Amino acid sequence: MTHAHEVTEPQVADTAWSRARATVMNEVVDTALRLFSTQGFDATTIDQIVRESGVSQRSLFRYFGTKEDIVLGGVAERGERAAALLSGRPPSEDPWQALRAAFRAVDEKSGDDRDRALRVARLITETPALQAAAAAKHQRWQRALVPAMAARLGGADAEFEARAIVAAALACLGTATEAWIAAGGLEGLDALDTFYERAVRAVRR
Amino acid sequence: MTHAHEVTEPQVADTAWSRARATVMNEVVDTALRLFSTQGFDATTIDQIVRESGVSQRSLFRYFGTKEDIVLGGVAERGERAAALLSGRPPSEDPWQALRAAFRAVDEKSGDDRDRALRVARLITETPALQAAAAAKHQRWQRALVPAMAARLGGADAEFEARAIVAAALACLGTATEAWIAAGGLEGLDALDTFYERAVRAVRR
DNA sequence: CGACCAGTTGACAGTAACTGCCAACTCGGC
DNA sequence: GCCGAGTTGGCAGTTACTGTCAACTGGTCG
Structure with missing residues (x-):
C-alpha cells in the first residue's frame, strides 16, 4: 500500500453503466478472493486477477484504488x-x-x-x-x-x-x-x- | 508498504561495525525526518534520502526494511x-x-x-x-x-x-x-x- | 434515426518501493 | 601480511500503482 485515494463512488442512478459496474466489481472480488484464499494475498499479483477476471488493470484500480481495497471495499x-x-x-x-x-x-x-x-x-x-x-x-x-x-x-x-x-x-x-x-x-x-x-x-x- | 520482513537486529558486541552501523542509521533517520517534515512522507522518495545521507539504497533497506520503518524503528x-x-x-x-x-x-x-x-x-x-x-x-x-x-x-x-x-x-x-x-x-x-x-x-x- | 456529448474504458508508459544476487570490500584474529 | 566471516553497494528485476489519451458507449436532443 502506498497512498489511499478516496475512490469516490459517483452515486449514479440505476443506469446500464452502474449495473455493469456492479457486475464487474463483483466478478473481480470473487476472482480475487478465490486466488487470495488459495495462494495467499501477497503471493497473488494484480496481473493474475486481471487476467482471470477479464477487466483491464487500469479499470481495476479505478474501481478499488488499492489491492487491499478489493478485500476491504x-x-x-x-x-x-x-x-x-x-x-x-x-x-x-x-x-x-x-x-x-x-x-x-x-x-x-x-x-x-x-x-x-x-x-x-x-x-x-x-x-x-x-x-x-x-x-x-x-x-x-x-x-x-x-x-x-x-x-x-x-x-x-x-x-x-x-x-x-x-x-x-x-x-x-x-x-x-x-x-x-x-x-x-x-x-x-x-x-x-x-x-x-x-x-x-x-x-x- | 508491502511485506514486513523482520530485519533482525544481529545484536553484535561493540565492534567497529556496530558503531558504524549505529552512526549511519542515525544519519539516515535524521536526514529522512528532515525531508519528511518539510516535504511530507509520501512526497519524499527513498532516492532522495539515499542521495542526501550517502548510504546506498540497498543498505538502507537492509537496515530498515521499509520506508515506514525509518520513522517507526x-x-x-x-x-x-x-x-x-x-x-x-x-x-x-x-x-x-x-x-x-x-x-x-x-x-x-x-x-x-x-x-x-x-x-x-x-x-x-x-x-x-x-x-x-x-x-x-x-x-x-x-x-x-x-x-x-x-x-x-x-x-x-x-x-x-x-x-x-x-x-x-x-x-x-x-x-x-x-x-x-x-x-x-x-x-x-x-x-x-x-x-x-x-x-x-x-x-x- | 442520427449526431452529439458526458462519462467510461483500456492500452501504454512511467514511477517508486522494494528484493535477489553477486562481486568488492572490511574488520578481527592469526 | 593474510584469511575468513560478515557487510556493503551496484544492478537488474518485480510489483503496485498513476497520468495520459485515444477509442468507445449509453443516453439525449433535434
Whole structure:
C-alpha cells in the first residue's frame, strides 16, 4: 500500500453503466478472493486477477484504488452507516449499549453473504498488509462515530471522552471478532455479540 | 508498504561495525525526518534520502526494511520492553495502573530526544501510510503484553479478558497521545499521563 | 434515426518501493 | 601480511500503482 485515494463512488442512478459496474466489481472480488484464499494475498499479483477476471488493470484500480481495497471495499461505508444508526438511538440509552446496537444492525444488514464475510475476516487475520489497511479503515470508523457519541454524552469535554469510549469500544469489537473467528464463526452474529459483551465487561471491571 | 520482513537486529558486541552501523542509521533517520517534515512522507522518495545521507539504497533497506520503518524503528522493541516491565509489577496492583506504569517507564527511558519523538508523533498523525504501519506495530505490542496480563489476571478465561483489557488500554493510550499532540506536546510526559487517566476514567464510567 | 456529448474504458508508459544476487570490500584474529 | 566471516553497494528485476489519451458507449436532443 502506498497512498489511499478516496475512490469516490459517483452515486449514479440505476443506469446500464452502474449495473455493469456492479457486475464487474463483483466478478473481480470473487476472482480475487478465490486466488487470495488459495495462494495467499501477497503471493497473488494484480496481473493474475486481471487476467482471470477479464477487466483491464487500469479499470481495476479505478474501481478499488488499492489491492487491499478489493478485500476491504465497503468497510468505510459501513462505519458511516454505524454512525447514522448511533445518532438514531434513544439518548437515554447507555453509550455502550447504543454502540453495540449500532454495530449489530450494520452487521446484520451487510450479512447477506455471511460465507464471504467470514472468508474475508480470516484473510485479514492472516495477512499483515490487510491488518494494517483494516486498522486504517477502523480509524475512519472512529472519526465517523465520535461526533454522534459526543452529542450523546454532552458536558464539558464530551469530545475527548467520546474519542476514548469509541476507541475502547472498537477495541472490544476487534477482540470479540478475533475470538469469534478463532472459534470458527460459530452461530453467526449472536456469538459475536456475546463475545463483545464479555469483552466490555472485562474492560469495565 | 508491502511485506514486513523482520530485519533482525544481529545484536553484535561493540565492534567497529556496530558503531558504524549505529552512526549511519542515525544519519539516515535524521536526514529522512528532515525531508519528511518539510516535504511530507509520501512526497519524499527513498532516492532522495539515499542521495542526501550517502548510504546506498540497498543498505538502507537492509537496515530498515521499509520506508515506514525509518520513522517507526524501535517501536516494536519498546512493546517488548513494556511487556517485561508489566511482568515486573507487583501482582496486587490494579491491571490498569500496572499498564500505565509500564507505558510510562518505557516512554521515560526512550525519552532522551523528546524533540524527535514529538516530531515523529506529529508525522504519524498526518500520514495515513504511517498510521497504518503504526497500527500494525501496536498490534505487536498487544501480542507482547497479553501473556503478562493474563498471568496477572488468572482465572478461567484470563486470556480473553487480557486481550480485551490490553486492547482497550492501548486505545486509551492512543487517544491520550492524540490529544497530547494536539495540545502541542505540553509539559512532557506528565501531561500525557493525565490524558491517559482521563481516558481510562471515561471508559470505565 | 442520427449526431452529439458526458462519462467510461483500456492500452501504454512511467514511477517508486522494494528484493535477489553477486562481486568488492572490511574488520578481527592469526 | 593474510584469511575468513560478515557487510556493503551496484544492478537488474518485480510489483503496485498513476497520468495520459485515444477509442468507445449509453443516453439525449433535434
